[in-house]
Amino acid sequence: MNITQEWNDILDKVKTWARVNSPWLIHYNSGSCNGCDIEILATLTPRYDAERLGVKLQGSPRHADVLVCTGPVTMQSRDRLQRIYDQMPDPKFVVAVGSCAISGGAFQGCYNVIGHIDEVIPVDAYIPGCPPRPEAIIDGLVKLLTAIKTGAPIQTEKPEELLDVV
Amino acid sequence: MMLEMTQKEEKFIIPIGPQHPALKEPGHFEFAVDGELVTDATVRLGYVHRGIEKGAEARNWNQNLYLVERICGICSHIHAFTYARGVERLAEVEVPPRAQAIRVLVAELERIHSHMLWFGVAAHEAGFDTLFMFSWRDRETIMDILEGLTGNRVNYSANVLGGVKFDVTDEHRKTILEAVDFMEKRTKHYLNVVTTDAMFLQRTRGIGVANLQQAHRLGILGPTARASGVKRDVRVDAPYSAYKQFPIKMVVETAGDLEARFVVRLKELFESYRLIREILNNMPEGDLQVKRFPRRIKPGEVISRVEAPRGEVFYYIRSNGGEMPERLKVRTPTMMNMASVLAMAVGHQLADMPMLLVGIDPCFSCNDRGVAICNSKGDHDQWTWERLRQHGIDFYAEKV
Numbered sequence: 195m196n197i198t199q200e201w202n203d204i205l206d207k208v209k210t211w212a213r214v215n216s217p218w219l220i221h222y223n224s225g226s227c228n229g230c231d232i233e234i235l236a237t238l239t240p241r242y243d244a245e246r247l248g249v250k251l252q253g254s255p256r257h258a259d260v261l262v263c264t265g266p267v268t269m270q271s272r273d274r275l276q277r278i279y280d281q282m283p284d285p286k287f288v289v290a291v292g293s294c295a296i297s298g299g300a301f302q303g304c305y306n307v308i309g310h311i312d313e314v315i316p317v318d319a320y321i322p323g324c325p326p327r328p329e330a331i332i333d334g335l336v337k338l339l340t341a342i343k344t345g346a347p348i349q350t351e352k353p354e355e356l357l358d359v360v
Numbered sequence: 361m362m363l364e365m366t367q368k369e370e371k372f373i374i375p376i377g378p379q380h381p382a383l384k385e386p387g388h389f390e391f392a393v394d395g396e397l398v399t400d401a402t403v404r405l406g407y408v409h410r411g412i413e414k415g416a417e418a419r420n421w422n423q424n425l426y427l428v429e430r431i432c433g434i435c436s437h438i439h440a441f442t443y444a445r446g447v448e449r450l451a452e453v454e455v456p457p458r459a460q461a462i463r464v465l466v467a468e469l470e471r472i473h474s475h476m477l478w479f480g481v482a483a484h485e486a487g488f489d490t491l492f493m494f495s496w497r498d499r500e501t502i503m504d505i506l507e508g509l510t511g512n513r514v515n516y517s518a519n520v521l522g523g524v525k526f527d528v529t530d531e532h533r534k535t536i537l538e539a540v541d542f543m544e545k546r547t548k549h550y551l552n553v554v555t556t557d558a559m560f561l562q563r564t565r566g567i568g569v570a571n572l573q574q575a576h577r578l579g580i581l582g583p584t585a586r587a588s589g590v591k592r593d594v595r596v597d598a599p600y601s602a603y604k605q606f607p608i609k610m611v612v613e614t615a616g617d618l619e620a621r622f623v624v625r626l627k628e629l630f631e632s633y634r635l636i637r638e639i640l641n642n643m644p645e646g647d648l649q650v651k652r653f654p655r656r657i658k659p660g661e662v663i664s665r666v667e668a669p670r671g672e673v674f675y676y677i678r679s680n681g682g683e684m685p686e687r688l689k690v691r692t693p694t695m696m697n698m699a700s701v702l703a704m705a706v707g708h709q710l711a712d713m714p715m716l717l718v719g720i721d722p723c724f725s726c727n728d729r730g731v732a733i734c735n736s737k738g739d740h741d742q743w744t745w746e747r748l749r750q751h752g753i754d755f756y757a758e759k760v
């Protein structure tokens with residue numbers, strides 16, 4: 195019993211180590227204006243180079259650890275968002291990028307917009323901005339990774355004041 | 361015999377999207393294939409449809425400036441520019457010349473960043489990731505300028521109704537000119553790459569050809585059309601704003617294939633560099649904004665056309681004299697070009713599809729202007745011809 199416990203602890207450590215050093219991202223645009231998506235892509239290119247953190251953007255939800263969402267959720271893309279989230283293996287993390295993903299942003303009240311990401315799937319980290327700068331996106335990712343590493347609660351909280359503005 | 365018949369009728373369909381490694385944005389494609397050859401293609405759009413046109417009717421004239429900017433995060437300035445131009449014409453307000461020049465300056469800077477962005481993505485789809493990284497690195501130079509000028513990298517909010525928000529100082533002028541020189545050098549290099557690199561040419565030369573007749577019939581717009589020999593550019597055909605003082609030359613190619621689309625877009629950049637230099641060296645003096653812009657706009661309707669990086673953006677605006685528009689209609693170039701992808705896809709290898717799609721520089725967030733109607737059960741409400749006819753008869757019978 196004890197041996198299995200120890201063994202599991204070691205295995206957990208190895209898993210966390212691997213997870214923190216090579217988080218694979220999947221990106222889904224559930225109704226954004228493209229601004230956030232472009233900034234996410236810019237984060238991976240030479241000037242900002244998020245790949246030095248081991249981050250890799252790739253296509254299949256089955257290989258991903260972190261789901262990066264942009265934009266408000268439209269009626270058509272809700273099912274897809276849900277499906278992508280369900281297809282990801284556990285443990286999974288969700289990052290909402292941009293004020294649209296956090297609160298619906300400029301599109302609040304449009305008829306085809308259901309709302310923000312955390313009305314559909316649970317979100318772990320929020321990165322505000324319209325769009326957030328690449329530095330902000332890196333900062334959000336680092337906070338998420340630190341939280342995974344230490345097991346502490348994630349530091350980025352939903353900025354309440356953003357909700358009041360619109 | 362029977363077996364053969366059924367085999368012939370069966371189609372093998374490959375669905376792609378809305379979330380797919382080859383697509384950066386959600387769109388759903390279905391390619392019917394015979395072996396590797398595509399025999400039919402359909403598209404389903406609307407994943408990013410947010411209902412902006414209707415939303416605009418619930419926001420006042422000023423708020424809408426920020427809403428239309430968020431139709432597309434790549435050509436955000438163009439949308440705000442088109443909208444502002446329309447509303448200013450409705451209100452019969454004349455924008456000061458300096459403001460007009462600054463608007464065009466930002467529009468051309470935006471064209472450079474958009475074309476560089478497209479160039480990188482297209483290179484990525486061709487499997488040429490080094491070029492992708494290089495072009496995006498160079499693009500950051502322009503992003504720095506835009507940020508220095510306006511304060512934001514994307515969605516700059518350069519416009520207000522009746523002018524612009526910021527001035528271009530001498531310091532700006534110096535940095536912009538330096539950056540433009542650098543970009544010009546790089547663009548020359550890229551033009552050299554896309555026209556001489558054998559690997560790249562394999563993916564682009566003679567692929568996705570749309571000749572002049574097809575381009576006219578399909579209503580292709582923007583650089584995609586100019587690559588097929590269509591002489592259509594709003595900046596030249598109907599010069600607006602500062603393009604009247606600073607004319608631009610149209611870049612036209614005739615080959616109509618993917619290579620021509622690369623060449624047109626890259627050559628257009630040289631025109632943009634020239635124009636930016638010209639504007640900066642001959643900046644008109646004067647105010648940045650009109651003194652007062654009315655809160656209510658008198659009744660009337662107006663159309664406004666502007667050449668975006670991807671083609672012509674068309675706005676129809678109607679006012680009923682209130683604080684909000686009565687109707688705002690937006691037509692974006694990708695919507696028009698999408699049909700050409702479906703037409704060109706037939707007869708090509710499946711492996712060419714990403715390049716074909718990226719060749720028109722698609723922007724789905726501009727594109728998604730409508731959704732399918734769903735009834736309460738969630739399935740699509742399709743009307744048969746018979747039902748439509750009956751509806752027509754009933755509708756007019758009631759009216760009489």
Ligand code: SF4
Pocket residue numbers: 225226227228229230264265266291292293294295299300323324325326430433514515
């Ligand atoms: S937060 Fe801003 S940039 Fe991002 S998707 Fe929304 S409107 Fe576009």
